Amino acid sequence: MKCPFCNHDDTPVLDTRLSEEGDAIRRRRRCANCDKRFTTYERIELTMPVIVKKNGSRSEFDPSKLRASLMLALRKRPVSAEAVDAAIQSIQEKLLSSGAREVVSGQVGELVMRELKRLDKIAYIRFASVYKSFEDVTEFQDAIAEVGQERKAAAKKRND
The missing domain is CATH 1.10.246 (Serum Albumin; Chain A, Domain 1)
Structure with missing residues (x-):
């Protein structure tokens, strides 16, 4: 995952949790380059025909x-x-x-x-x-x- 602030490739995950609704995984990340933190969400993507x-x-x-x-x-x-x-x-x-x-x-x-x-x-x-x-x-x-x-x-x- 690239950092949205400096576009650096190395953004290790600090914390992983299930979202409140239970339909996504919330991940807190920190950029190894600029040290800024950000959140990403992982959701199931189902595509209807x-x-x-x-x-x-x-x-x-x-x-x-x-x-x-x-x-x-x-x-x-x-x-x-x-x-x-x-x-x-x-x-x-x-x-x-x-x-x-x-x-x-x-x-x-x-x-x-x-x-x-x-x-x-x-x-x-x-x-x-x-x-x-x-x-x-x-x-x-x-x-x-x-x-x-x-x-x-x-x-x-x-x-x-």
């Missing part, structure tokens, strides 16, 4: 857009803010654990649909109707039937 849109353009992952999409689908539905936060966290973890530097927007949409299906079936249908661009009533009926079959299978499994 870049989102590749349908038109080929790329944009940074924005959790606020993810939240807005979920909240729009969940509007006036009985789902807690904690459940929405957990869903967002789950999607982010899946994107990070994929290890990919770029992810097509369709993959994010599929992750959102999976979380919505788990959280609220009505919100899932709302999101799917826009995401999959339903053209007619039959596509709605198919999506509703799919959710109904899953619900029946889950109920049967509980009863067995």
Whole structure:
């Protein structure tokens, strides 16, 4: 680590502590050349993959857009803010654990649909109707039937 005052390379660490929030390591250093002291922080840097849109353009992952999409689908539905936060966290973890530097927007949409299906079936249908661009009533009926079959299978499994 170079000294921010004189740019000297030799800056030994005097003290190392965990930050108050517990999310960083705080190091006190002293420059061997100018004898000035300074603090550095070491933090984990996680980089979310870049989102590749349908038109080929790329944009940074924005959790606020993810939240807005979920909240729009969940509007006036009985789902807690904690459940929405957990869903967002789950999607982010899946994107990070994929290890990919770029992810097509369709993959994010599929992750959102999976979380919505788990959280609220009505919100899932709302999101799917826009995401999959339903053209007619039959596509709605198919999506509703799919959710109904899953619900029946889950109920049967509980009863067995």
